Amino acid sequence: LLHIAQSIRDFGPPSCYWAFPMERYCGTLTPDIRSRRFPFRSLDRSVAEHALLTQIGLSY
Numbered sequence: 445l446l447h448i449a450q451s452i453r454d455f456g457p458p459s460c461y462w463a464f465p466m467e468r469y470c471g472t473l474t475p476d477i478r479s480r481r482f483p484f485r486s487l488d489r490s491v492a493e494h495a496l497l498t499q500i501g502l503s504y
Contacts, residue, residue, distance in 0.1 A: 448458075455461050476490035477483045 452458065473487055473490070477486050479486045
């Protein structure tokens with residue numbers, strides 16, 4: 445805990461470099477891995493579908 449004050453002085457507010465938002469996003473992607481053989485293909489398809497649905501939602 446002693447390093448926190450020095451980190452805030454060096455890097456600014458913790459919200460600027462905190463890893464929790466990215467870790468949470470990775471946690472939401474984990475259930476989308478359906479293939480043990482091709483996990484990146486599953487993730488790619490899931491992210492593409494999510495982006496497509498988001499764009500459709502913005503259009504209508």
